[in-house]
Amino acid sequence: MKKIAILGSTGSIGTQTLEVVSEQKDIEVEALAAGSSIELLEQQIRTYHPKFVCVFQEEKARELKDRIQDLPVKIGAGMDGLIEAATMEGVEIVVTAVVGMIGIRPTIAAIEAGKDIALANKETLVTAGHLIMPLAKKKGVKILPVDSEHSAIFQALQGNSGNKIKKILLTASGGPFRGRTREELQNVQVEDALKHPNWAMGRKITIDSSTMVNKGLEVMEAKWLFDVAIDDIQVVVQPQSVIHSMVEYEDGSVMAQLGTPDMKLPIQYALYYPHRRFLPGERLDFWKLQHLDFEKPDTDTFYGLSLAYEAGRTGGSLPTVYNAANEKAVAMFLDREISYPEIVEIIEDCMRAHHVIEHPTLDEILSTEEMTYERIHSRR
Numbered sequence: 001m002k003k004i005a006i007l008g009s010t011g012s013i014g015t016q017t018l019e020v021v022s023e024q025k026d027i028e029v030e031a032l033a034a035g036s037s038i039e040l041l042e043q044q045i046r047t048y049h050p051k052f053v054c055v056f057q058e059e060k061a062r063e064l065k066d067r068i069q070d071l072p073v074k075i076g077a078g079m080d081g082l083i084e085a086a087t088m089e090g091v092e093i094v095v096t097a098v099v100g101m102i103g104i105r106p107t108i109a110a111i112e113a114g115k116d117i118a119l120a121n122k123e124t125l126v127t128a129g130h131l132i133m134p135l136a137k138k139k140g141v142k143i144l145p146v147d148s149e150h151s152a153i154f155q156a157l158q159g160n161s162g163n164k165i166k167k168i169l170l171t172a173s174g175g176p177f178r179g180r181t182r183e184e185l186q187n188v189q190v191e192d193a194l195k196h197p198n199w200a201m202g203r204k205i206t207i208d209s210s211t212m213v214n215k216g217l218e219v220m221e222a223k224w225l226f227d228v229a230i231d232d233i234q235v236v237v238q239p240q241s242v243i244h245s246m247v248e249y250e251d252g253s254v255m256a257q258l259g260t261p262d263m264k265l266p267i268q269y270a271l272y273y274p275h276r277r278f279l280p281g282e283r284l285d286f287w288k289l290q291h292l293d294f295e296k297p298d299t300d301t302f303y304g305l306s307l308a309y310e311a312g313r314t315g316g317s318l319p320t321v322y323n324a325a326n327e328k329a330v331a332m333f334l335d336r337e338i339s340y341p342e343i344v345e346i347i348e349d350c351m352r353a354h355h356v357i358e359h360p361t362l363d364e365i366l367s368t369e370e371m372t373y374e375r376i377h378s379r380r
Helices: 012-024 038-048 058-067 078-086 101-112 122-139 148-157 203-211 213-226 264-272 304-314 318-334 342-353 362-379
Strands: 002-007 027-034 052-055 074-077 093-096 116-119 143-145 165-172 233-237 243-249 254-258
Touching (some): 002 012, 027 078, 038 058, 052 058, 078 101, 093 264, 122 143, 143 264, 165 213, 213 318
Parallel strands (some): 002 027, 027 052, 093 116, 116 143
Antiparallel strands (some): 165 243, 243 254
């Protein structure tokens, strides 16, 4: 039995990971962690019987403890609880599916404890890749990507060790507003931005996809995962979301990974790497598909993507500013406190005001996050 811990078990990636667990029947869930969704978390506990559970909000942790008094499970809370879940003895792989920079400390702790990482928390590498990747190498730990695009690149690299990569082609659906101008985005409402044409995802990442900031974060993450220069990563809009990403080698050959838009495929591949298992679900039918389309991204309308390349080239603490400003701005948009265009305006404002720290420590990364939040609050 493979033993795993899931950080962010009540979110989109976490719940789909548990679906894979149910389908495969040879994975044991040792620990679960969630933010505050204790009703769903209780159901997961009663179904998967973990030994340890963390609820980040302490009040909700106390409430959960009362609800599951009949079960022999230990309850933790806060960052200490997340780290305990990530470092449990016996756990082989930690699925990091929490949203935001909250995932950095438990990921580092898990690596220090020798756990392989199934990485769905892109903020960890965007802001702290210069700390994470050397540490993983030192500890002999695998970082296995769970994002569909990074999993596709990872799969396209298999069997090509030692061959030089010319370019990574990172695909994007274009989101619900592909083809629109900046002027046409002025009056976008929350409900509009949450209607992704192809993928079913959490609210925050769905908004990020609509602005293409998510693709910008993925560009910066790919830089660290695959040890390539930021300008050797090219974003290609592929509206059908069938080609999940590609790798071009120096001889001009391009390897692509194709499949239906189903996050359980990259989740399962990460959990069982290097082996493949049967996965129930829809299969590609090329007779029905008939054609695949490709477009250049509109970086004038979706200039959050251009800002990501700027942050990635500059490096240091600037990617943290990009990520933190976006996290806060998206939360404000979802709460209807700002307009849709203001999301990227806030990111740009925070980047322009920031004095870059070239090689930030973890404390400096977290301090930069707080300073970015403070700047956004001061604008209001």
